[in-house]
Amino acid sequence: MQRPCEPAVPGPPAQVSIILPVRNAEQWLDECLRSVLQQDFEGTMELSVFNDASKDKSMTIIEKWKVKLEDFGIPVVIGGHDSSSPRGVGYSKNQAVVQSTGSYLCFLDSDDVMMPQRVRLQYEAAVQHPTSIIGCQVRRDPPHSTERYTRWINQLTSDQLLTQVFTSHGPTVIMPTWFFSRAWFSHVGPFDEGGQGVPEDMLFFYKHLRKGGKVFRVDHNLLLYRYHLHAATHSVLETTIWTHRVHFLEERVLPLWESFTIWNAGKQGRRLYRSLTTTSQRKVVAFCDVDEKKIRKGFYCYEDSQEKPKPQVPILHFQAAQPPFVICVKLDLTGGEFEDNLKTLHLQEGRDFIHFS
Numbered sequence: 001m002q003r004p005c006e007p008a009v010p011g012p013p014a015q016v017s018i019i020l021p022v023r024n025a026e027q028w029l030d031e032c033l034r035s036v037l038q039q040d041f042e043g044t045m046e047l048s049v050f051n052d053a054s055k056d057k058s059m060t061i062i063e064k065w066k067v068k069l070e071d072f073g074i075p076v077v078i079g080g081h082d083s084s085s086p087r088g089v090g091y092s093k094n095q096a097v098v099q100s101t102g103s104y105l106c107f108l109d110s111d112d113v114m115m116p117q118r119v120r121l122q123y124e125a126a127v128q129h130p131t132s133i134i135g136c137q138v139r140r141d142p143p144h145s146t147e148r149y150t151r152w153i154n155q156l157t158s159d160q161l162l163t164q165v166f167t168s169h170g171p172t173v174i175m176p177t178w179f180f181s182r183a184w185f186s187h188v189g190p191f192d193e194g195g196q197g198v199p200e201d202m203l204f205f206y207k208h209l210r211k212g213g214k215v216f217r218v219d220h221n222l223l224l225y226r227y228h229l230h231a232a233t234h235s236v237l238e239t240t241i242w243t244h245r246v247h248f249l250e251e252r253v254l255p256l257w258e259s260f261t262i263w264n265a266g267k268q269g270r271r272l273y274r275s276l277t278t279t280s281q282r283k284v285v286a287f288c289d290v291d292e293k294k295i296r297k298g299f300y301c302y303e304d305s306q307e308k309p310k311p312q313v314p315i316l317h318f319q320a321a322q323p324p325f326v327i328c329v330k331l332d333l334t335g336g337e338f339e340d341n342l343k344t345l346h347l348q349e350g351r352d353f354i355h356f357s
Contacts, residue, residue, distance in 0.1 A: 017102030135173020
């Protein structure tokens with residue numbers, strides 16, 4: 001039986017606790033833990049590991065690295081369980097936080113690798129931005145996997161870190177790059193512990209924003225972010241993500257608008273309309289598009305509506321439509337044509353439009 005989650009050996013608390021949930025990670029752990037040892041942070045660090053019922057050699061590797069890390073002055077706290085089934089990433093992160101002591105929390109996935117300056121640079125940023133989730137730029141491995149997503153992660157402007165929180169990409173700084181104070185974590189509350197299929201990072205991110213939290217990105221590549229088919233993120237259904245996004249849109253944006261236009265009269269735009277509450281649907285004054293066939297049709301009729309008569313929403317050319325817009329067009333897929341069309345309207349992101357692509 002593995003050690004239960006318990007506080008670290010009594011001693012002065014660390015400045016930074018690296019939070020590392022582990023589940024069957026033997027393939028990557030050596031490189032991951034070596035990157036902890038190579039940090040150039042001059043303050044005090046500890047590593048808090050929680051093993052979520054791994055069935056491979058993960059614990060053997062962790063015990064080996066515990067000796068190495070502690071020889072270099074980095075205490076290692078290990079908790080976990082060896083039950084027949086895992087309890088999930090949210091539970092593991094929460095337990096790793098509980099058993100740690102650091103004033104600041106640096107989250108790390110067991111399949112990723114930190115650059116040597118990560119803790120130092122994010123700690124400096126977190127001190128300056130005490131109510132922010134601190135992220136960073138990343139390098140993807142393999143290099144050409146999820147190119148559009150990686151470009152989005154790395155190139156969002158400081159304003160877009162808050163205005164693009166509704167897109168299908170999820171949090172505007174990715175979970176394996178998160179860094180913030182323990183005090184702020186306590187203020188926001190723990191990760192959802194629903195287990196497999198629950199987007200615990202997105203739900204925490206939304207709670208963070210509801211509490212008035214901000215987002216800040218250190219513009220340095222501080223993490224090697226691996227893409228592989230065994231990543232926990234693949235267990236979350238797209239429909240689950242969609243439902244959470246729509247609810248957050250209706251909570252945070254649509255109450256501020258008396259009416260709005262959905263930019264995209266195609267499949268995604270119609271899906272958004274159908275997913276809205278009746279109250280929000282009544283605020284949709286039009287769809288807009290550039291497709292002449294859709295525009296010639298004249299309107300979209302929502303046949304499944306319980307209202308009588310059934311809603312018929314006009315379909316307009318985008319130049320004839322009125323803001324604000326909820327944009328359901330994928331960015332960076334039209335060779336710049338969509339972005340050019342958007343620029344002609346001289347709109348302000350966050351006030352006149354938001355992306356839901």
